Structure formats: structure tokens, C-alpha cells
Amino acid sequence: MKLAVFVSDFKLACDTLERLNADKLGIIFVANGVYHATTKENGKSSSLLDKAPNLYALSEDIQTRGMKDEDVDKRVKVVNYSDVVDIIFNEYDKLAWI
Amino acid sequence: MGDVKLAFVVQKPQYKSETSRLAITHAISYQTVEILLEDGDIVTPTLCFVGEGVLGLQKGQKAMDLYGITSTETHIKNCLLVDLDVLVCKEDLAKYGIPEDMMPDAEDMGADKKIKVAPFSEIQKAMEDAKHVLFF
Secondary structure, X not given: OEEEEEEOOOOOOHHHHHHOOOOEEEEEEOHHXXXXXXXXXXXXXXXXXXXXXXXXXXXXXXXXXXXXXXHOOOOOEEEOHHHHHHHHXXXXXXXXXX | OOEEEEEEEEOOOOOOOOHHHHHHHHHHOHHHHHXXXXXXXXXXXXXXXXXXXXXXXXXXXXXXHHHOOOOHHHHHHHHHHOOOEEEEEHHHHHHOOOOHHHOOOOHHHOXXXXXXXXXXXXXXXXXXXXXXXEEO
């Protein structure tokens, strides 16, 4: 299964993601989920950044919150809405929103 | 005559849900509540941001440009414009690596009031002094 997971919360997503298995797993950070990509807690990056090799964060939601695309962890690719559409249609079979 | 102190404590990040924003708009509207009080009574709200509530306060927000909605930054500026006390937890800003100078001000709107980055002990004191504490 090729699974793309939208993560839209900062704190609530980790436990569920721990249990998800996929041949190809992608995580798309949107809404408050973008803090996983931009913010370190006590100097430590979000553990979700170690969960999948394919990480994306929505630029519009980063900028809405007063942050810049440059603030994003280097492991995460900054994408716009158009990119997200391409990603979910072309690269994944299934989607989940947690 | 009395001073009814209210503490609005925001512990959730902005934007995902309405509750954290409601704290701000409710606090701004405090003056309208005075019509329900006894003559001479006043309401003094304090708006506090703690924990994840400090997320989404940074200046430079583009919510209006990108989504056509009023940004939290603008709401905070409106708070300062009506001389609301706004406290942001110093320890939690440090925890998330947010520089204190990223907090917005409303100088461009003519407000003298500024956000106060305060230790949690000061926010705790505001809660203790308040007659009502409202968590969002």
C-alpha cells in the first residue's frame, strides 16, 4: 500500500502514525501539523520527521502562521496546494487524515 | 463598585480550531459585558498564552493574503489597541524556540500597549487574582 497521511495537528498525531504500516509512507503536514516541520520542542525535532522518508509541508499553512518556508526542517519538502494534488493523485494509492 | 477580573488562558495553538481564537475575540469584547454589571463595576480581562497556545502568535502572518481570514496577529493587535493585558509565557516561547521579538505589536495602529512576555509564575498570579478563569 502506498499511503499518504495528512497530519493537521501538532500533538495528536504521533500515536496513530506509530501503528500505520505502508510500503511507501508519505506524510503531508498541513494546518497546525506544519509545526512538526518548523518547530523544535526543547531543541528537539518532531519524532514524526523520522517516520517516513517522504515528508511534505504546505507552504500556505506555514506562511499563514507567520513562519517562512526557510524555517522548515531540511528533511521536509515545502509544497503548495497544486503540488499536494499532484502528490496524492500520482504517488499514493490511499489517503488518511489524522 | 468592584473590579471583576477575568483570565482568558489559551492553551491550544491558533487556526486549527476556533476555540483559541474565541478566547481573543471574547477578551476584546469585555467592554460590552459591563452593561450587565452593577453601576460602577468594571471588568478587567487578562489574555494569557501558555503551552501550545504560544504557537501562532508570530508576526508576519499571511492568513488574509492566503485564506482571506483575519490573522491571529491582527486580533492580537486589536487587543493591544483596546489596552488589554496580553501575557505570553516566557518558558513556553523558549521551549518552542520562538524568539520574543517575534511577538507582534500594534505601534502601526497607534497602540502604546505591548505584549508582555512573562514567566509562568506571573500568569499563575493573574489566574489566582481573577474571579473567573476561562481555558481555551
